[in-house]
Amino acid sequence: MPQLQQYPEAIAPLYTLLDTTAGITHVRINRAARSLIIGYQPQTITDRQIAASIAQFCQSLSPEPTTCAIPGSPRVAPALTNSSAANGLITLVGDALDSLWLPVLAASLGGLSRVPRLAMLHQVARLVLVVTALPIAQRAVQSVVQQRRLNIDCLDFLALSLSMAQGKVITPAMVIVLHELGDTIREQTARSTEVRTADLMDAIGHFAWVKRDKDQPPEQVPSDRVQIGDTVVVYPGEQIPVDGTVLRGEATIDQQGLTGEAMPVVRGSGTGVLASTLVRSGKLEICAERVGAQTRAAVSIELLKKAPVHDTRMANYAEAIADRLILPSLLLAALILITTRDPARAAAILTLDFVTGIRVSMPTAFLGALNHTTRHGILVRSGRTLEQLAEVDTIVFDKTGTLTQGLITVAKIEVVNGSLSEERLLQLAAAAEQRLTHPVAEAIVDCAQQRGLTIPTRSQWSYEVGLGVTAEVEGQEVWVGSARFLEQSGVDWGHVFGDWPQNKNNHGADSQSRGQEIYVACDRQFQGVLHYTDPLRAESDRLIHTLQEQYGIEVY
Missing domain, CATH: 3.40.1110.10 (Calcium-transporting ATPase, cytoplasmic domain N)
Structure with missing residues (x-):
């Protein structure tokens, strides 16, 4: 089966489909060999029936990586995955390329212009550098004219002007690279959660099986076309796409991604179910009562998106220090320029704003922490939230899956x-x-x-x-x-x-x-x-003792 190599995401639903088929005793799938071994009872199911099921499975495979268009195919799990961190990294790299390619180009051209045969590139590099410095100049002018105050952009603009006046290219280009990189990382920490919450929308599922007529099999429709009152059929391995009440059937449902509860629950006729939860076994027919943005999962996502995002206090503190040091830096640079007649030394003072390290390192540290928590299934809204943890005096633990292993x-x-x-x-x-x-x-x-x-x-x-x-x-x-x-x-x-x-x-x-x-x-x-x-984690006792004894935190 070449499809096993071509569609690795379809291996799990194929296994579930076959393993839950009456008459099949065992299933073995080897992706590397692209082989499938099935043991079955001939008196219960024939080889032609099995082959027909597999053929239908292969024909209905969807090229979309998040779903397979068959009953029993799993949707993207609501729990956070490493793809969130990967998306954040891709966004960060894309933003960095947008803001850094011009200064990097200027520095590269400046380096090449040192080769005698490529000296003409120096003027091109200076032109690119001027274009690169225009946003800094605009921000500096706006600060002076509109806000009537000096900011860090004023120092940067003066430093760049002095360096460029001496014909230098590489030094001012690298200054711009450092500042733009710090700003890019800082912006990423503020909006990194938006990327992660967007990934959570997959929890509701892209498709649903809707039964329009009792005598007809269910048809697959996009989730946003499901209407209140529709009968939605959910098969083993699928995410439930709606909030509603079970009409027929019984199933074991995994709600851990939504509620945090490690143990699956059994839901049958007359009981309520929630979108984004996973049917582990069984089959349900559900009357849709809340769909799309009305579901509990979607409401939770919307609350996360609307939660305010604040810059970290450390980053704001760095900016405040920079603002207070602007005037002394200008005076010191002017004094050095007058006494030494050397613009390079004056530019060095203007470039040394004393907080460049904090501007770059603090956003980087917070971004790393946010990605780390995401990989471990914890969604943190912003770096400011991490800072506020230092002010926490009480922690309430939900035992299941928190202090316990979440593994039976x-x-x-x-x-x-x-x-x-x-x-x-x-x-x-x-x-x-x-x-x-x-x-x-x-x-x-x-x-x-x-x-x-x-x-x-x-x-x-x-x-x-x-x-x-x-x-x-x-x-x-x-x-x-x-x-x-x-x-x-x-x-x-x-x-x-x-x-x-x-x-x-x-x-x-x-x-x-x-x-x-x-x-x-x-x-x-x-x-x-x-x-x-569900046994306690090995570190639970030590963790609670540390929180109580060393940090004075009340634990419940």
């Missing part, structure tokens, strides 16, 4: 029937849960792999959203899921600890530390419990 792990395995060991119980559970995309299923499989256990192959299996999975493993019928799921399946609880689901809270005093439970039964006999939890 198996904390304890509890066998309630001596016929199975912990390892065998884990093997059976991992075999039933393998290739499911639910975080708990992934945690069980990871736990088995970390213990070096061989995970048996499951044959027939059935997954019920929000409840659990039934699978045939090595001739045994295995149930893994909630207590309600096992009860509905007719599992016998009574032979172990009485009625386990009702008495489990009394079974151990450390039930809270063990987290939540998922139950395992084999051949309709209850066999054990897997306790899973």
